[in-house]
Amino acid sequence: MPADSSPGYPPELSPEEERYLVTNVKDWSIAHGLAVRPAPSFVESSQDPAGVLATTAPVTLFPSLFPHTCFEQGLAIQKAYNELYSAIARDEEWLQEIVKELIEIDDFVGKLWQTHLAVKEAGYVQDLSLGLFRSDYMVHSDSSGSGTSLGLKQVEFNTIASSFGGLSSQVSNLHKYLLTVDAYPPSATAIIKPDSLRQSNSTSSLAQGLAVAHKAYGQSRTGRTLCVLFVVQEPERNVFDQRHLEYALLEESGVCSFRLPFHQTLLHTKLESDRTLLYSPPNSPSYLYEVTTVYFRAGYSPDDYPKEEDWRARLHLEKSRAIKCPSILTHLAGCKKVQQVLATPHSPHLKRFLSDDGVASHVLATFAPIYPLDDSEAGKEAIRLATHPETANRYVLKPQREGGGNNTYRKAIPQFLKDLPQTHWPAYILMEMIEPPPLRNIIFRNGEVQRGGVICELGVYGVCLWRNGSGKNAPGEVLHNWEAGYLLRTKGDQSEEGGVAAGFGAVDSCCLV
Numbered sequence: 001m002p003a004d005s006s007p008g009y010p011p012e013l014s015p016e017e018e019r020y021l022v023t024n025v026k027d028w029s030i031a032h033g034l035a036v037r038p039a040p041s042f043v044e045s046s047q048d049p050a051g052v053l054a055t056t057a058p059v060t061l062f063p064s065l066f067p068h069t070c071f072e073q074g075l076a077i078q079k080a081y082n083e084l085y086s087a088i089a090r091d092e093e094w095l096q097e098i099v100k101e102l103i104e105i106d107d108f109v110g111k112l113w114q115t116h117l118a119v120k121e122a123g124y125v126q127d128l129s130l131g132l133f134r135s136d137y138m139v140h141s142d143s144s145g146s147g148t149s150l151g152l153k154q155v156e157f158n159t160i161a162s163s164f165g166g167l168s169s170q171v172s173n174l175h176k177y178l179l180t181v182d183a184y185p186p187s188a189t190a191i192i193k194p195d196s197l198r199q200s201n202s203t204s205s206l207a208q209g210l211a212v213a214h215k216a217y218g219q220s221r222t223g224r225t226l227c228v229l230f231v232v233q234e235p236e237r238n239v240f241d242q243r244h245l246e247y248a249l250l251e252e253s254g255v256c257s258f259r260l261p262f263h264q265t266l267l268h269t270k271l272e273s274d275r276t277l278l279y280s281p282p283n284s285p286s287y288l289y290e291v292t293t294v295y296f297r298a299g300y301s302p303d304d305y306p307k308e309e310d311w312r313a314r315l316h317l318e319k320s321r322a323i324k325c326p327s328i329l330t331h332l333a334g335c336k337k338v339q340q341v342l343a344t345p346h347s348p349h350l351k352r353f354l355s356d357d358g359v360a361s362h363v364l365a366t367f368a369p370i371y372p373l374d375d376s377e378a379g380k381e382a383i384r385l386a387t388h389p390e391t392a393n394r395y396v397l398k399p400q401r402e403g404g405g406n407n408t409y410r411k412a413i414p415q416f417l418k419d420l421p422q423t424h425w426p427a428y429i430l431m432e433m434i435e436p437p438p439l440r441n442i443i444f445r446n447g448e449v450q451r452g453g454v455i456c457e458l459g460v461y462g463v464c465l466w467r468n469g470s471g472k473n474a475p476g477e478v479l480h481n482w483e484a485g486y487l488l489r490t491k492g493d494q495s496e497e498g499g500v501a502a503g504f505g506a507v508d509s510c511c512l513v
């Protein structure tokens with residue numbers, strides 16, 4: 001870039017220019033399903049008792065400027081990341097070492113591990129696993145060498161419920177449309193050229209991932225119609241993001257899918273004696289479908305398991321013959337602790353999973369420094385850094401959780417740790433804050449226009465279908481592996497968190513510079 005080289009971007013808009021732009025965004029978004037259900041705080045339930053209302057998803061009015069080389073770097077490395085995480089998910093012994101440290105102090109991770117052990121005891125009957133992954137990055141400017149170089153640093157790797165693939169394709173279409181209808185003033189179109197806008201094909205590409213799993217499942221064992229099951233939260237504001245995948249799966253691959261609220265799992269599904277998973281839709285309970293693939297868009301948060309019955313539901317699905325996206329071991333591979341262990345300098349771990357040195361070095365280049373908070377040498381140093389406000393200011397503290405809103409940032413870390421029994425500290429990792437170069441944009445959320453400094457987070461989707469194998473005589477293998485488009489999320493630079501669904505960010509697309 002660097003970002004400062006485009007100080008006039010996005011340009012000032014006259015009231016007429018802003019009105020024209022916003023009108024186009026509002027109408028195009030609803031017409032194309034770039035939408036979410038309104039927040040309860042936004043619409044009183046008495047105004048929408050039937051829950052029919054939808055509103056525009058938070059979006060940026062302009063595509064954010066993003067360095068071309070970093071974008072290509074993120075896309076190019078995705079297949080290696082898919083391979084890495086599928087190999088981790090296949091290595092129970094290695095994962096157990098990691099999880100061992102956590103199970104005593106983190107109930108949620110403990111429950112997931114116990115669920116895996118219970119399935120193992122009964123015997124896994126499905127050898128295939130599907131990953132719809134998303135690797136998240138920020139641009140990092142490194143001024144340690146001669147001059148400043150830009151590179152991507154990984155924020156985290158998501159193995160479960162990687163969201164916004166459906167809306168991401170739509171926002172790149174929106175920005176292209178705005179360019180086409182001259183909604184951008186001339187000073188902006190000097191920068192936003194048609195070939196600098198990058199289309200994300202994530203909807204279609206992720207749906208194809210579900211389709212290959214569905215096909216790989218094979219013939220129906222019961223003679224019933226085959227389907228894919230989306231296991232979801234309820235209520236779900238981000239429902240259209242998921243619907244885009246369902247509709248693409250049907251329209252592009254002819255595969256029928258159903259939405260099952262996670263807490264209704266035991267009510268609407270059952271296992272045959274050979275553990276084939278059957279689903280009965282609530283509208284015709286006597287009709288049964290055979291489930292080929294369970295796609296979890298729920299189950300990643302302790303909040304999804306308010307009752308013991310919910311853990312029985314997870315076990316029930318995991319035991320089934322359906323292909324899981326993700327399997328429980330793949331879910332566990334996404335723990336932030338795994339990311340920290342991989343990032344340990346000079347560790348043998350990356351080499352264990354990526355045999356090609358060249359590939360491993362490209363992956364390694366995307367790791368930011370991450371430390372454990374345990375009694376290892378690195379852990380002691382990290383504890384020293386994290387317990388003093390001046391040094392803690394460069395870090396973020398993360399538990400083994402997903403979905404946003406779980407981290408503690410910078411100066412708040414020492415007090416947070418003070419309030420936490422020291423025996424629980426190893427359940428967290430300490431990560432250096434990535435500090436991207438300054439950028440500006442305009443976010444349109446809940447009908448309001450917010451202009452200012454922003455921070456962008458690039459997510460790259462990956463699809464991977466693999467066979468787990470069973471030991472030396474039948475080793476596992478990757479059957480399909482591709483990069484599946486991208487997501488750009490943009491938040492105001494005053495907010496540490498970036499989640500769109502959590503209410504902090506907006507969906508965006510890349511204008512490569």
Ligand code: ADP
Nearest residue numbers: 155156401402403404431432433434496497498
């Ligand atoms: P989650 O799984 O809950 O999404 P993340 O690790 O992605 O957890 O953290 C949530 C948000 O916190 C990110 O989207 C990003 O905005 C911010 N964040 C996390 N790690 C870093 C980091 N190392 N540097 C800067 N921001 C970070």
Ligand code: MG
Nearest residue numbers: 156158402403
């Ligand atoms: Mg995550």
Ligand code: MG
Nearest residue numbers: 136155156404
């Ligand atoms: Mg995240």
